Amino acid sequence: MLNRRQLLRRGAALGLLVAAPAGLIVAGRPSRAEAATAPFTVPLAVPKRLRPTRLPGHDLYRLQTREGDATILPGTRTRIRGFNGVLAPLIVAHRDRPVLVELSNELADPFALHLHGGHVPVRSDGHPRDQIRPGGRRSYYYPNTQRASTLWMHDHTHHAHAENIYRGLSATYLLTDRFEEALPLPKGQYDVVLQLRDAKFDDNGAFVYDMHKPEDRPTILVNGRPKPYFEVAARKYRLRLVNTANERGFFLRLNDGTQGGAELVQIATDGGLLPAPAPTGALALWPGERNEIVVDFSRYPVGTKLVLENLAAFEGETPEVMRFDVVRTAPDASSVPATLRPVPDLGTAQVRREFHVAFDPASGQHLINGKPFDINRIDIRPRLDVTEVWTIRNSDTLGIPHSLHPHLEHFRVVSRDGRAPAPGEAGLKDTITVMAGQSAEIMLRFTDYTGPYMYHCHMLGHQMMGMMGQMEIVK
Ligand SMILES: [Cu+2]
Known part of the structure; x- marks a missing residue:
């Protein structure tokens, strides 16, 4: 395991800790609503699973892109844009069972749905030419012929998409298959999606979007909650980390009081399972990337609190991302196999x-x-x-x-x-x-x-x- 100095050196090599040429990136000042939000006062929201209509041969999701109101910072209301008006929902799909999304765009701007990481026909890829005008609808067909992986859905209009994603329009699309289901990895409630991003809120708790100030987004959100806490059992969890931030890279470690941090066993990345588990003390997560880890909380007594930290926080920011509170014991039959999934042969470069x-x-x-x-x-x-x-x-x-x-x-x-x-x-x-x-x-x-x-x-x-x-x- 790497010690803290080695971790920082590795982060510097990744460009996460050095910043602009002028020196360190200096964070903007938090607003009153942001300053009033202490870390670990809000529970983690486990993503709301959207239920399809099961039809012969495929699952149908009727989705709307629309505005909604959410409490993100305690005591305030935030106008958001979301699929069905909610933050960070979840679709679970199975390989070889296609998904049809019928999307109606209730936003004031055009919208184009893109399944990031999806192997889909061109008319379902959300090409900027294929925008849905406000009030319009379009169907997207996802064959799901690819291997199990954690994908995510977002806008791709190319004029409003960055702001749409910033204001909350993002969903996780979790594709499973028989190969993965047969592995003894943690499942069910012990398999958790964590969408990480940053944001800026004004004094009243409204989103502030300024494309030119990515360094001034001091509030870290996990599944749409500010620096939440998550009560876990003393056993193994699979954590699917998704970076949905516009610009921010994270360099994550789980602080357990030891020099190198808790062991994070990386098992998957953007395209699904790795050939073999990769234990590490810290891992980088850049915008658009997914990295999945297994953390064994049975190493810690009930009552232990472990903080997930971003070692690449900007000057003036604190490193906390969220906290895991070990609150109970639980049986655990899961394990991480020594080999996971070979990478397919892609042939010889021509x-x-x-x-x-x-x-x-x-x-x-x-x-x-x-x-x-x-x-x-x-x-x-x-x-x-x-x-x-x-x-x-x-x-x-x-x-x-x-x-x-x-x-x-x-x-x-x-x-x-x-x-x-x-x-x-x-x-x-x-x-x-x-x-x-x-x-x-x-x-x-x-x-x-x-x-x-x-x-x-x-x-x-x-x-x-x-x-x-x-x-x-x-x-
Ligand atoms: Cu770039």
């Missing part, structure tokens, strides 16, 4: 591409290969069933991290700066963050569907300011 990602101070835009997004331009035309290797080079001169998220297909990380990926990145991924001055190689192969799909940085402010491209998958 095509190589390079993507240079950087902020351009001259234009104030974030660019891929020197160009901002243009919906009327196709940037690349990958062929169906042909294996490609993409090199992503972050040539940002201001030290800004960037990510790349190709739609439609998961990829394998081949290397980072020429070195093999860490065990926690050895599975299938769909979003990779690269530090300024560094590079990564990924291997992927587009299958089943043709048409125009997007690839982009998942720091949503960067994406809004141009960091997106369009690929047409062709036969």
Whole structure:
């Protein structure tokens, strides 16, 4: 296990602790409502599971995107945007049982539903051209032919999506399959989704959205609750961490009073289970990423309180994210197998591409290969069933991290700066963050569907300011 100094050094290497070129990122001042909210005063909300109509051959979800009111900071009401007006709901789907979403858009702005990490036909991918106008509806078909993984649903309109996600429009889409169900991992109430993000609230508890001030979002929310506490049994839990923040990266450790922190056994990432469990003392979670861990609370006596901390908190912020309170004992037949799920063979690379990602101070835009997004331009035309290797080079001169998220297909990380990926990145991924001055190689192969799909940085402010491209998958 790493000690605290080693953890911090690793965080610095990941670019999580260094910040803007001028030095540390300094957080904005909390509003009165934020300052009045002490950590660990609100219980964690376990995501509300949406119930489908079960029809022959598929599950039907009728969803509305609409505004609603929620109590986020105690004593205040916040106007939110949510699926069916609620924060962070959950859909549970099974492999080979398709899901049909009939979405009606009750917002004042257009909306386009994207299933992040989904292997879906182009007309169900939420292409910015396929927006639902206010008052309109559209159906989305998810075949669920891919392996079990934690996906999430959000807007992809490309003018309002960052703000929509910020104001709460995000749902977890948990896809299971027989392979995973047969493993002895923690299940049921011991398998918990944790959507992590940050936000800024005004003195009255209303969301404040300013795309240009990502450092001024001092309130950390987990499943829509500010720095909550969660009462757990002294046994193993599977925690599905999803970063739904617009911009913020987390570098997480669970403080159990020891130097290196509690052991986090990472079992899965964006595309599902890793080949083998990867024990660690801390893990990075960048926007759009999912990392799943198993934590064994039986190591701690009832009465123990463990704080999940963000070691990459900005200057002026405190590190707490949430607290786990061990309140009872419980039987535990679960375990983490020594091997989990092999990565599929993606073949031999026949095509190589390079993507240079950087902020351009001259234009104030974030660019891929020197160009901002243009919906009327196709940037690349990958062929169906042909294996490609993409090199992503972050040539940002201001030290800004960037990510790349190709739609439609998961990829394998081949290397980072020429070195093999860490065990926690050895599975299938769909979003990779690269530090300024560094590079990564990924291997992927587009299958089943043709048409125009997007690839982009998942720091949503960067994406809004141009960091997106369009690929047409062709036969
Ligand atoms: Cu970026």
